[in-house]
Amino acid sequence: MGDEFATPDRATFFEVNRTRLRAWCWGDPSAPPVVLVHGAYDHGRAWDGFAPRLAALGFHVVAIDVRGHGDSGRLTSGMAWSASAIDLCELARLLAPAPGTPIGMVGHSMGGGQILTAAATMPERFAWLVNLDGLGPPTEVFVHDDIVDVATRSLDEIDKFRSRPPRPWASRDQLAERRGAINIRLPQPFLEHLVEFGTNEVEGGFVWKWDPACRTGIPDGFSLDLILAQYRHVAAPTLVLVSSEEDAWTEVHDEEAERRVAMLADGRLESVPGAGHYVHVEQPDFVLDRITRFLDEIGARP
Secondary structure: OOOOOOOOOEEEEEEEOOEEEEEEEEOOOOOOEEEEEOOOOOOHHHHOOOHHHHHOOOOEEEEEOOOOOOOOOOOOOOOHHHHHHHHHHHHHHHHOOOOOOOEEEEEEOHHHHHHHHHHHHOHHHEEEEEEEOOOOOOHHHHOOOOHHHHHHHHHHHHHHHHHOOOOOEOOHHHHHHHHHHHOOOOOHHHHHHHHHHHEEEEOOEEEEOOOHHHHOOOOOOOOHHHHHHHHOOOOOOEEEEEEOOOOOOOOOOHHHHHHHHOOOOOEEEEEEOOOOOOHHHHOHHHHHHHHHHHHHHHOOOO
């Protein structure tokens, strides 16, 4: 289980799309690149247990702090999803070993959704994708309230976090306990690691590094129809590994997952036995094995 962590070989920043992305790197910089994209409220160091395993396959692994998370630039508009997808497209261009050469990406949860959106936006920049339990919200989420009411609530939330700083927690142990209550299957060492590198010490205690604006959003055209339309534009071979166990963030049922993956031009779907939402943390050996088989199948392993 995910309780062993390796310090990244290198840390750097990338300037893309009018923001700055923190990146944590493992492996030979001249090796084929693969970008790791974390989920909401996490950060690039959440991959410290899994990234070295991918680097051992012969990749230059680059785990980023997504816009608005970790040490990366803050959110500057209500269009964070689209902006983050463009960030990934631009990062793929910067990391390409030669102009026009596509690269691989692995995304978990929100990060899994973002790599699919990016690959639908600029398909030519992505050679292969691995989506870890990131097929988007369940169908029930797309029942929208009145758009005026939603926009009003969103603006009220924005006023709240802009008018006062986040409430500090007395200790990092409290933050780990709180996060463990949300993601009930995560091992304690991973929770402590997530908190250690995902918080800042401030007067009165500790606060998460993620931008409070991550909890808000302006109503837009996001819908299940939009998700499925995007999936139809993803050309890269895609492996989707989903959870098999219930936990707080496992919401897309088997039939719905099959329907969504069927929209991909070259999609593969498999359930990870004994794993909740963090499949790569709970069952890293199984996940690495399936990624390795997938890469061998499509001829993408170095």
